[in-house]
Amino acid sequence: MTMNRRDFLKVSALAGGGLLMGVSFAGCSGAQRRIQQNFEATGAFRPNMYLTIRRDDKILVDVEKSEMGQGIWTSHAMLVAEELGVDMDQIETSSADAARKYQTSFGLQQTGGSTSAAESFLPVRKAAATAREMLIAAAAAEWKVDARECSVEKGVVHHQPSDRTLRYGELAEAAVYVEIPDDPPLKDIEDFEVIGTASRRIDAREKVDGSAVFGIDVEVPDKVCALCIHPPIMGAEANSVDAEKARQMTGIIDVVSLPCGVAVVAEKYWQARRAAPSVNIEWSEPPLAELSSEQVRKVAATTARKEGRKQLDDGDVGIIDDRDNLTVVEAEYASPYLAHAPMEPQNCTVHVRENAVEVWAPTQSPTVVQEAIARFTGMARGDVTVHVTLLGGGFGRRLVPDFTVEAAMISDAVGRPVQLIWSREDDTRCGYYRPINHNALRGAVDDDGNAVAWRYHNVSQTILPDVAPTLAAIFPEWFPMAARRIKSETMHGLVHSGSLPEILAMEGAKPPYKIDNLRLEYTPIRTPMPVCLWRAVGHSFNGFVVESFVDELAHAAGADPYLFRRQMLDDEPELLEVLDRAAEAADWGEPLPDGVGRGIAVHESFDTPVAQVIEASLENGEIRMHRIVCVVNCGIALNPDIVRAQMEGGIIFGLSAALRQEITFTDGRVEQGNFDDYPMMTMIDTPPIEVHIIDSTDEPTGVGEPGLPPAAPALANAIYDASGVRLRDMPFEKNLAKLRSRD
Amino acid sequence: MKITVNGSEYEVDVPDDVPLLWVLREELGMTGTKFGCGKAVCGACTVHIDGKARRSCSFPVGDVGDRAVTTIEGLGEDGALHAVQQAWLQGNVPQCGYCQSGQIMQAVTLLRARPDPTDDEIDAAMSASLCRCGTYPRIRAAIKEAARTLAEETNVQDDS
Numbered sequence: 001m002t003m004n005r006r007d008f009l010k011v012s013a014l015a016g017g018g019l020l021m022g023v024s025f026a027g028c029s030g031a032q033r034r035i036q037q038n039f040e041a042t043g044a045f046r047p048n049m050y051l052t053i054r055r056d057d058k059i060l061v062d063v064e065k066s067e068m069g070q071g072i073w074t075s076h077a078m079l080v081a082e083e084l085g086v087d088m089d090q091i092e093t094s095s096a097d098a099a100r101k102y103q104t105s106f107g108l109q110q111t112g113g114s115t116s117a118a119e120s121f122l123p124v125r126k127a128a129a130t131a132r133e134m135l136i137a138a139a140a141a142e143w144k145v146d147a148r149e150c151s152v153e154k155g156v157v158h159h160q161p162s163d164r165t166l167r168y169g170e171l172a173e174a175a176v177y178v179e180i181p182d183d184p185p186l187k188d189i190e191d192f193e194v195i196g197t198a199s200r201r202i203d204a205r206e207k208v209d210g211s212a213v214f215g216i217d218v219e220v221p222d223k224v225c226a227l228c229i230h231p232p233i234m235g236a237e238a239n240s241v242d243a244e245k246a247r248q249m250t251g252i253i254d255v256v257s258l259p260c261g262v263a264v265v266a267e268k269y270w271q272a273r274r275a276a277p278s279v280n281i282e283w284s285e286p287p288l289a290e291l292s293s294e295q296v297r298k299v300a301a302t303t304a305r306k307e308g309r310k311q312l313d314d315g316d317v318g319i320i321d322d323r324d325n326l327t328v329v330e331a332e333y334a335s336p337y338l339a340h341a342p343m344e345p346q347n348c349t350v351h352v353r354e355n356a357v358e359v360w361a362p363t364q365s366p367t368v369v370q371e372a373i374a375r376f377t378g379m380a381r382g383d384v385t386v387h388v389t390l391l392g393g394g395f396g397r398r399l400v401p402d403f404t405v406e407a408a409m410i411s412d413a414v415g416r417p418v419q420l421i422w423s424r425e426d427d428t429r430c431g432y433y434r435p436i437n438h439n440a441l442r443g444a445v446d447d448d449g450n451a452v453a454w455r456y457h458n459v460s461q462t463i464l465p466d467v468a469p470t471l472a473a474i475f476p477e478w479f480p481m482a483a484r485r486i487k488s489e490t491m492h493g494l495v496h497s498g499s500l501p502e503i504l505a506m507e508g509a510k511p512p513y514k515i516d517n518l519r520l521e522y523t524p525i526r527t528p529m530p531v532c533l534w535r536a537v538g539h540s541f542n543g544f545v546v547e548s549f550v551d552e553l554a555h556a557a558g559a560d561p562y563l564f565r566r567q568m569l570d571d572e573p574e575l576l577e578v579l580d581r582a583a584e585a586a587d588w589g590e591p592l593p594d595g596v597g598r599g600i601a602v603h604e605s606f607d608t609p610v611a612q613v614i615e616a617s618l619e620n621g622e623i624r625m626h627r628i629v630c631v632v633n634c635g636i637a638l639n640p641d642i643v644r645a646q647m648e649g650g651i652i653f654g655l656s657a658a659l660r661q662e663i664t665f666t667d668g669r670v671e672q673g674n675f676d677d678y679p680m681m682t683m684i685d686t687p688p689i690e691v692h693i694i695d696s697t698d699e700p701t702g703v704g705e706p707g708l709p710p711a712a713p714a715l716a717n718a719i720y721d722a723s724g725v726r727l728r729d730m731p732f733e734k735n736l737a738k739l740r741s742r743d
Numbered sequence: 744m745k746i747t748v749n750g751s752e753y754e755v756d757v758p759d760d761v762p763l764l765w766v767l768r769e770e771l772g773m774t775g776t777k778f779g780c781g782k783a784v785c786g787a788c789t790v791h792i793d794g795k796a797r798r799s800c801s802f803p804v805g806d807v808g809d810r811a812v813t814t815i816e817g818l819g820e821d822g823a824l825h826a827v828q829q830a831w832l833q834g835n836v837p838q839c840g841y842c843q844s845g846q847i848m849q850a851v852t853l854l855r856a857r858p859d860p861t862d863d864e865i866d867a868a869m870s871a872s873l874c875r876c877g878t879y880p881r882i883r884a885a886i887k888e889a890a891r892t893l894a895e896e897t898n899v900q901d902d903s
């Protein structure tokens with residue numbers, strides 16, 4: 001049984017009692033009344049949860065997805081501008097607070113899985129079209145004309161026959177009393193004027209003049225600041241704390257023992273940082289102290305060589321050993337634990353009061369934060385208000401609410417609003433990593449150079465159990481808290497028992513190629529090291545494995561790696577198209593300077609096929625890249641320039657991991673702490689990147705993650721082409737050094 | 744002690760060894776300068792001290808003395824954006840945006856020293872300013888764009 005994310009979404013929606021949001025804004029008299037009450041309170045027309053039209057003609061768009069760099073503020077504004085007929089500069093965007101009505105993604109209000117554009121395309125346009133129809137109806141009533149004679153343009157309703165106009169702001173009051181239309185017409189994709197243009201990012205100005213407010217910039221009256229001294233080994237508790245000296249230091253308010261560490265609270269954050277080294281703590285020995293990543297790596301490797309739990313078994317992979325005249329290829333790949341390392345360290349501001357909690361969080365999961373803090377305080381979810389700030393990167397780490405609960409604990413202890421800021425070292429060492437993997441492959445090509453068999457056993461640490469508690473937020477509030485918790489835990493129980501497959505570890509594991517004998521196996525491993533979703537999740541390693549191994553088969557068959565893939569993609573026209581376009585744009589087959597090689601890879605993730613060609617060489621044993629070509633088919637590109645930016649970013653993120661990132665731990669201690677020992681790509685490592693977007697009028701698909709998976713294999717394949725060295729272990733720079741020392 | 748930031752003098756009451764970053768953010772409320780690593784390895788906290796790019800997270804406020812500090816908030820003149828900020832807007836450079844104050848401050852000093860930088864010079868000046876979102880190709884292009892604008896401005900001034 002293979003299950004993809006969409007199936008999973010159905011399962012989780014079902015679990016939550018069918019929570020997928022309908023896209024009609026009519027149908028309940030309550031909605032009509034709310035619009036009027038809202039007008040009385042604010043003087044603005046708010047036809048639904050996505051937008052507000054003010055009497056001064058400003059359009060305010062509430063974005064329920066977190067803006068973490070992917071450009072969702074801009075694309076929401078574009079969707080609204082399109083259907084409402086206004087200029088982009090008439091629109092202001094802000095982040096919506098956590099609310100059940102926004103729970104669209106896996107039954108959560110969540111920004112992840114490259115879903116932002118796809119999930120908003122219809123509802124946001126519907127929301128704006130609803131407003132448009134109500135404004136038109138209001139104007140027609142005012143003029144006593146037929147609404148069908150009216151149209152909208154640049155923020156006004158226009159009555160053509162009499163050439164009269166009324167601005168939206170002038171209509172705001174009258175529109176409040178118009179009946180909400182049931183099914184307002186949407187523009188045809190062919191008629192789009194805003195969508196599909198490279199409109200400037202709506203958040204760019206505040207991000208170049210320093211005024212953008214990230215979580216770390218939140219100001220709240222009476223706020224105090226905190227850091228948390230986390231144990232050197234995750235899970236350890238403070239047996240004894242000596243904070244005498246620290247308490248005497250300027251500005252220190254309190255030193256508080258928490259289950260997860262010891263918090264130092266001060267008027268200013270710099271005071272907490274100065275005092276922290278004076279706190280002496282004796283830590284307990286947690287279970288993780290028994291464990292080293294090297295052990296996990298070895299166990300994963302040994303396990304991968306055995307048989308795993310079958311996920312798919314087509315034809316008969318037994319022919320690999322049984323049939324004569326086959327060239328058999330065997331290879332093992334490995335990839336390590338990885339941290340997300342967003343540029344803004346985790347932080348959160350929380351004020352726990354007697355009967356209510358207010359939270360300001362750079363989070364990808366507002367309703368998960370709400371649930372988690374409700375659970376900690378014992379309050380109802382509705383008593384926890386979560387404001388979402390701009391996020392200085394997310395990449396999956398900010399789906400986990402751990403740092404927000406920590407902030408709530410500290411606020412609860414000191415009775416004031418607390419801003420908790422993690423150090424970079426906390427951010428690197430406090431867990432929730434991309435899981436470690438070991439992958440064993442066997443394949444065969446026949447005399448005619450066709451791939452005839454493929455067997456893949458993936459061993460990786462399973463993700464769902466560690467993120468299962470967050471699923472409690474799926475369930476409605478009338479479910480008692482304990483029941484929500486048990487339900488969410490049953491889901492991970494199901495995964496662990498094998499009755500629900502681990503979709504995340506196996507996504508992207510099935511090669512898109514026509515190979516008659518195909519078997520996929522998976523074996524989960526569990527360790528106390530917490531893991532979670534990391535940009536592109538399972539695709540981040542499966543893309544590497546599949547696209548490297550198909551390259552190895554091509555070389556075994558003596559075939560050109562591009563043509564070899566091509567001949568097996570008859571049933572995958574979209575993949576074939578991006579592959580062909582990439583080969584053409586990258587001058588595949590044209591001669592290259594001595595020592596430079598080309599590598600190609602194609603992979604579909606989050607419904608978006610992407611192909612890449614990388615030119616690279618080894619210079620004095622160092623990997624150098626010279627050119628990257630990327631072709632993407634993401635349906636209609638809402639904003640082509642943002643799509644290009646997401647591809648560039650995904651590629652560079654993927655290459656940082658491919659080249660040099662790795663989280664290791666010895667006796668439970670994470671060995672990396674900051675950007676010097678967990679290094680990323682820099683400008684000097686980055687070659688020119690060309691991105692081509694396939695013209696399409698299909699509905700938009702994800703772009704935040706799909707640029708990542710093909711990058712590592714395209715690079716490994718290029719290095720092989722250039723030098724004959726096959727890189728199978730990430731990170732490559734370490735892999736190369738090992739290979740060299742063996743020579 | 745007294746400290747001059749963006750042309751104004753401020754009196755701050757902090758120990759000498761407090762990093763300038765936190766004085767800017769917490770004592771003066773200028774939050775455009777960001778905290779990324781705290782040990783001079785990422786560039787998010789870059790400001791100018793007497794026109795030179797400095798990592799404020801690792802620069803004790805006591806060492807500033809009477810030198811002039813400029814932050815992202817004080818880069819433009821009379822509310823207008825600096826040519827480098829303008830080029831950043833034009834090129835849709837920011838993604839999450841968190842590193843961009845530092846990138847811009849670093850780029851401004853590069854262009855002062857090298858008004859028409861080569862790719863190698865850009866790489867050398869910018870490679871210690873990290874961007875997790877991967878905006879490097881756009882930063883490179885925006886620096887060249889800003890160089891063109893600044894050259895035109897200089898020409899206009901020379902002509903007049």
Ligand code: FES
Pocket residue numbers: 777778779780781782783784785786787788789798799800801
């Ligand atoms: S925060 Fe100063 S260089 Fe990173």
Ligand code: FES
Pocket residue numbers: 069343392393837838839840841842843873874875876877878
């Ligand atoms: S734009 Fe996000 S870190 Fe640079």
